[in-house]
Amino acid sequence: MKRILEVQKQLVPDLLDVMKKRYTILHHIMISGVIGRRTLAVSLNITERVLRGEVDFLKSQGLLEIESNGMRITPAGQLLLDQIEPMIKEVFELTDLESQIRTTYGLSQVIIVPGDSDRSFFTKKELGRTAATILRKLVTNGDVVSVTGGSTIAEVANHMSSSAPIKEAWFVPARGGLGESVELQANTVASQMAQRIGGQYRLLHVPDDLGEEAYQSLLQEPSVKEIVSFVRNCRIVVHGIGDAMVMAKRRKVGEATISMLQNVGAEAEAFGYYFDNNGHVVHKMMTLGLQLEDIQETEVVIGVAGGQSKGKAIAAFLKFGHEDILVTDEAAALEIIKYAP
């Protein structure tokens, strides 16, 4: 059964939604016993007309009957409900998880892909593809999109595409270079996204971690200054979320910093900031590029991260409270829910 549903999810996702809608209506009618169209429309939060269409359909299928005092389910409808319930549960498990996370962490949208990025590279690809789809839909001409680096976000760039080029979309790195392999750099990611979507990009040629002195001098540099202000005024941010310790090591910070991070309980890292498991900032890298206060102004903040091992970190970052859209995977989602506030 699982197999066929998986296939259908790919081939006819919209019809599965229709299925759920009809199931929900039927289910609600079953619960209510007898209920009128208007009342039902309000309690299901659909417009009366749409409900009517569905109800007419369900009636024609003999699943419910309509009398002058309202609608009630027929035996055939009851039977159908019993049979379909496990199916719906299975198909929309993730959908439910999505709305749980959405409401508990106060996000505007959560998308969960099945699987575990830690275990399957395919899941990570899927995560990227999904995020790419989301992003593509959001970007319009005139937008500035700033992106971080990392393998997940690179995967997003990989799956980005656009049938119609969006020429006036600008992609910029949120932060400077990180000294890792070139394809994971924010610069690379930004340029790749721009190319794939048919837009523009600008690069930020500075290292991500700066000393005070270098910071100040670079900030004076007109070319740097200009692009930094460009970055900081973006409309959309796409960023990864990492485990604090993993990221600290990857960024090759000193021993001292690492133990400091451990002491203050750093859990998550995102664009150079470290967060503890209450979502408080416990450390920041001295850097040009996007700052935390910019995030709070940014219209759309999209986090993309998956894998069971990252669940805790994602939860920690979400508690910071300025994420809008989260794209993650099933394994991480289950962790995230565990650490719900």
Next chain:
Amino acid sequence: MKRILEVQKQLVPDLLDVMKKRYTILHHIMISGVIGRRTLAVSLNITERVLRGEVDFLKSQGLLEIESNGMRITPAGQLLLDQIEPMIKEVFELTDLESQIRTTYGLSQVIIVPGDSDRSFFTKKELGRTAATILRKLVTNGDVVSVTGGSTIAEVANHMSSSAPIKEAWFVPARGGLGESVELQANTVASQMAQRIGGQYRLLHVPDDLGEEAYQSLLQEPSVKEIVSFVRNCRIVVHGIGDAMVMAKRRKVGEATISMLQNVGAEAEAFGYYFDNNGHVVHKMMTLGLQLEDIQETEVVIGVAGGQSKGKAIAAFLKFGHEDILVTDEAAALEIIKYAP
């Protein structure tokens, strides 16, 4: 798996069609390697625009990719195809059989339920339920529906239902009484259908097989005369189809008639007429009620019969060429195809 699809068919009837359409497109692309939109549209016999919509969708699902020289399937698409192929085969086996029978015998609609009514009583029930659904959709106010008797048609009556009563639907027996058990009589079937659909019925209180004399005298009877004309002007006929010999014996015709029927090669029986395997009438019972020439005038003629043993008879009757809708089962359908003209 069958179960899940059955349930889905009720809630989202076109789900499978859409699924098949997309499968076919994807499959064709897979076969072709690289193919352009127009070429594909022609070879699949869909209009270009519709294909384009589907292709865009499949692309957005990451199942195929489009380049300037054509479309090709992605690994994900290939994987999906591999998974879905057996499913499609299984699900649409019967659909294919349906259209084969439909076209070879020139019917307007063929419905095949899985199984063999000879072997499983459940299949017979399903046959009845399916036919009942078809009939319910056809009947509207003002219609006169004439029905024959027999266990299959009785099963149809059993599963008839209607949420909104169709008060001005009339159900009448196509023929007189047959001296079998009461629940299989055409009269009983007609009344039961009427009751279940909330309509009216009239009965024909005459034996099915009449001598010339009795025939003439009953025909003078005003009450009989009236209902007969009612029956003969029906808009819809629902009838069973039987094996000629089986029916002859059941009708307790004389030895002479039986050997005559054997001599002329009678194969099928339907509403008192016997047909050979070319669909020619080889014998008729002298009877009141629906006549063969009425069938040719009737708007909708629905035959319901199943079971491997009846396949040959059904084929014979279909060759007569005045059936519109056939509801049968898998076992019979396979036989029917064997005897295709």
Next chain:
DNA sequence: CCATGCTGGACAAAAAATGTCCCGTTAGTA
């Protein structure tokens, strides 16, 4: 006997799907 809540008809407005053409590009061929 009235008020309430229900269905179902009606219809304009909005949105989506569809049929058709065309254009610039590209790959393969002569």
Next chain:
DNA sequence: TACTAACGGGACATTTTTTGTCCAGCATGG
């Protein structure tokens, strides 16, 4: 190298479907 055929994608009028909004008429319960 030049040409041709086939490609994707843009565009747009037209048809079909969906949706929002009212309202009439009918039960039902107080």
